[in-house]
Amino acid sequence: MQKIIEKKELNNFVKSLMKNYEVIAPVKRKIARFEILKNPEDMYLDEITLVPLKQFFLPENETLFDFKNNKIKKNKTEGRKRIVFGLRKCDLNALLVLDRVMSYPEYIKKRQNTILVGLYCEKPDEFCFCNSMELEEHYDLFFYASGDKYYISIGSKKGALLVRNLDNADKEVKKEIKNFKKLENKNIEKDYSNKKWDEDVEKCLSCSACTVFCPTCNCFDIQDVKELSENSGKRIKTQSSCQLKSFSEVAGGKIFRESRASRFKHFVYHKIVFYNKRFNKYMCVGCGRCLRACPTRIDWVETINSIKSKKGDKK
Amino acid sequence: MTYEPSEAKIISVKKYAEDVKLFKVKTKINPLPGQFFQLSILGIGECPLASCSYNKKYADVLVKNSGSVTNTLFNLKKGDGVFIRGPYGRGYNFKEIEGKNLVLAAGGTGIAPVASLIDYIEQNRKNFGEIKILFGFKDESFILLGDRIERWKKKFDFTLCLDKYAGKLKYEVGLLPDILKKKKINSENTCGVLCGPEIMMKSATAKLNSVGIKNDKIYWNMERRMECAAGSCGRCLIQDLYTCKDGPVFRYDIIKEKLENESAK
Structure with a gap:
C-alpha cells in the first residue's frame, strides 16, 4: 500500500x-x-x-x-x-x-x-x-x-x-514515463563498420564530456600520490575516460584504441552491446545526458535509428 | 575486491640485458602459467606482470625497464620489499591444451608467461605431446633466461632466433615468424601458443594457419594496461572482454574480430 x-x-x-x-x-x-x-x-x-x-x-x-x-x-x-x-x-x-x-x-x-x-x-x-x-x-x-x-x-x-x-493512501497512483525520443534498434553488433557512424566520428572531439556526464561511465586509473617532503603518500582511484588516447596505452607507448573512431564507437558499443553481452542488461539507462553534454551535438541514438537492421531488435 | 597489496621481499636480482632484469620475489600467490599479478612500489604505482616460473614459493618477475614502476624496480636489491596482489585472470587452458602437441613462440620479455608454461610442461611432461619452442630476441646481448634455455634445449625441440647476428651456427637469424615459416610443423592435434608484440603474433598465426592449425587452436597472450584487475576500471577492455578476467590468454578465434574492430581507422 x-x-x-x-x-x-x-x-x-x-x-x-x-x-x-x-x-x-x-x-x-x-x-x-x-x-x-x-x-x-x-x-x-x-x-x-x-x-x-x-x-x-x-x-x-x-x-x-x-x-x-x-x-x-x-x-x-x-x-x-x-x-x-x-x-x-x-x-x-x-x-x-x-x-x-x-x-x-x-x-x-x-x-x-x-x-x-x-x-x-x-x-x-x-x-x-x-x-x-x-x-x-x-x-x-x-x-x-x-x-x-x-x-x-x-x-x-x-x-x-x-x-x-x-x-x-486511499488509492494507488502509478504512472508510466512519456518519452519523445526512442532508441529503435539495439541489435547493432554487426554494424560496427557501418558508414553511418562516419558523420558522428567526424564531429567527435574526443573531449570525453559524454563519459563525464554519463551516470554509468565508471572507468578509472589507480595512481600513487606522494608527499614531497616525507616518505608517505596515498594510493588513489581516479576517474578516467575511454575517450582519452592515453586510456588504452601500455608501457612502451603503444596505444590500442588509437583512432577517434574506435574510441567514439567504444563508448556507444559499450553502452548498447558489450555490457549487454556480459550481463544481459544495457549499460545505457536512456537519461540522454551524453546528448545534452556533447559540444558538437552528436546524436548517436538517431544514428543507430538510421541503421536499419534486417534481424530487428534483439529482445 | 580490495586493491590493497601485500608486501613481498626480493630474494635475488639477475641482470640479463641492458634493460631487462629478473627479480625473484618471495610470495605464495602461485600464479598459474599465463595468469598475472599487480606488482607495485608504494609512491610510484602498480604494473601488471606475469611470473616466468611455475612454483609455490616465489614469483620470477622478468622486467623490461619501460615505465615508472619498472624504472624504480630496477634500483631495488636483494632484501628490498615490493608489493603484490593477485593472481588474476585466466592463464593457459589446460583442458584444451593438455594431450596436444604444442608450438610455443614468444619474443623478448613476452617469453615470461610462456616460460612459466614450459616449467609446467617439464613438471607434467606426460600430459603433453611433441613440444616445439621458438624464442626470438633482438641480438645476442638481449637473450633472456639463457641459463634455462640451455636446459630446455636438451629436453625440447628448441630454436633460438635472433633478429641480428653476425656469426653462424649457434642461432637462427631472422624475425621469429620468418623462421617459424621454415619449420616443419605437424598440424595434427597441435596447438599454437604465442606471446609477443601483436604484429609478431599475427604473422606467426598466419604461418600456423597455412599448415592447417586453425584459429581455435591458437592462443594469444594479450598485453593491456590492467589497473584494477577486477573487471571494473575498463582500461583493459577488448570490446566486451576484460583482459584481466577473460584473459590475458585468449583463444585467437574469440578475439580476432574484436582486435580488428578496435584497431580500425
Missing part, C-alpha cells in the same frame, strides 16, 4: 530526515546537480540534473589506502548514513548498472549506507529515451505527484521505516 504526503509538507518531511541522515538532492546552481542539502528549500525537482549522481558513489579522486615508510595504513571507509532524494528512474537504474561492475569495498559500503528515494519524471525532455532501455523498478521509496499530494510506493524495509508516520 502507498503512503501519502501533502506537497506543501515535503520540505518539512525532508527536514525531519536531515536530523538523522545526510540528505543528497537535486539543486539548481548554474546547472542542475546533486548536492548535500543544507536547506530543504534548495531542492529543485523540476528537471533531470545535468550532472549525474555518480560522484557520491565514485568520487573523482578516492583514497584506497595511505602509506608511510613503505608500510600500508588501512583506510577507514566512512560509514555516514545517507539518503538520496529525487532520483529519476534512470538515475536509480544507473546504480544497478554500476553494482554489476564495482566490487571494491569503498563503493559497496557507500551503497549499503545509502537509502534511495525516487521521483516520477513529470517532464522528460527531447533527449530522454529511458523507455527504450528496459529499466527496472528499483528504489527504497518512490514518489508520484498527483494533485496536491505525493503518493509514495515502498520498495524496502529501510524505506518503510522512513514513512511509517505518514498516512496510508
Whole structure:
C-alpha cells in the first residue's frame, strides 16, 4: 500500500530526515546537480540534473589506502548514513548498472549506507529515451505527484521505516514515463563498420564530456600520490575516460584504441552491446545526458535509428 | 575486491640485458602459467606482470625497464620489499591444451608467461605431446633466461632466433615468424601458443594457419594496461572482454574480430 504526503509538507518531511541522515538532492546552481542539502528549500525537482549522481558513489579522486615508510595504513571507509532524494528512474537504474561492475569495498559500503528515494519524471525532455532501455523498478521509496499530494510506493524495509508516520493512501497512483525520443534498434553488433557512424566520428572531439556526464561511465586509473617532503603518500582511484588516447596505452607507448573512431564507437558499443553481452542488461539507462553534454551535438541514438537492421531488435 | 597489496621481499636480482632484469620475489600467490599479478612500489604505482616460473614459493618477475614502476624496480636489491596482489585472470587452458602437441613462440620479455608454461610442461611432461619452442630476441646481448634455455634445449625441440647476428651456427637469424615459416610443423592435434608484440603474433598465426592449425587452436597472450584487475576500471577492455578476467590468454578465434574492430581507422 502507498503512503501519502501533502506537497506543501515535503520540505518539512525532508527536514525531519536531515536530523538523522545526510540528505543528497537535486539543486539548481548554474546547472542542475546533486548536492548535500543544507536547506530543504534548495531542492529543485523540476528537471533531470545535468550532472549525474555518480560522484557520491565514485568520487573523482578516492583514497584506497595511505602509506608511510613503505608500510600500508588501512583506510577507514566512512560509514555516514545517507539518503538520496529525487532520483529519476534512470538515475536509480544507473546504480544497478554500476553494482554489476564495482566490487571494491569503498563503493559497496557507500551503497549499503545509502537509502534511495525516487521521483516520477513529470517532464522528460527531447533527449530522454529511458523507455527504450528496459529499466527496472528499483528504489527504497518512490514518489508520484498527483494533485496536491505525493503518493509514495515502498520498495524496502529501510524505506518503510522512513514513512511509517505518514498516512496510508486511499488509492494507488502509478504512472508510466512519456518519452519523445526512442532508441529503435539495439541489435547493432554487426554494424560496427557501418558508414553511418562516419558523420558522428567526424564531429567527435574526443573531449570525453559524454563519459563525464554519463551516470554509468565508471572507468578509472589507480595512481600513487606522494608527499614531497616525507616518505608517505596515498594510493588513489581516479576517474578516467575511454575517450582519452592515453586510456588504452601500455608501457612502451603503444596505444590500442588509437583512432577517434574506435574510441567514439567504444563508448556507444559499450553502452548498447558489450555490457549487454556480459550481463544481459544495457549499460545505457536512456537519461540522454551524453546528448545534452556533447559540444558538437552528436546524436548517436538517431544514428543507430538510421541503421536499419534486417534481424530487428534483439529482445 | 580490495586493491590493497601485500608486501613481498626480493630474494635475488639477475641482470640479463641492458634493460631487462629478473627479480625473484618471495610470495605464495602461485600464479598459474599465463595468469598475472599487480606488482607495485608504494609512491610510484602498480604494473601488471606475469611470473616466468611455475612454483609455490616465489614469483620470477622478468622486467623490461619501460615505465615508472619498472624504472624504480630496477634500483631495488636483494632484501628490498615490493608489493603484490593477485593472481588474476585466466592463464593457459589446460583442458584444451593438455594431450596436444604444442608450438610455443614468444619474443623478448613476452617469453615470461610462456616460460612459466614450459616449467609446467617439464613438471607434467606426460600430459603433453611433441613440444616445439621458438624464442626470438633482438641480438645476442638481449637473450633472456639463457641459463634455462640451455636446459630446455636438451629436453625440447628448441630454436633460438635472433633478429641480428653476425656469426653462424649457434642461432637462427631472422624475425621469429620468418623462421617459424621454415619449420616443419605437424598440424595434427597441435596447438599454437604465442606471446609477443601483436604484429609478431599475427604473422606467426598466419604461418600456423597455412599448415592447417586453425584459429581455435591458437592462443594469444594479450598485453593491456590492467589497473584494477577486477573487471571494473575498463582500461583493459577488448570490446566486451576484460583482459584481466577473460584473459590475458585468449583463444585467437574469440578475439580476432574484436582486435580488428578496435584497431580500425
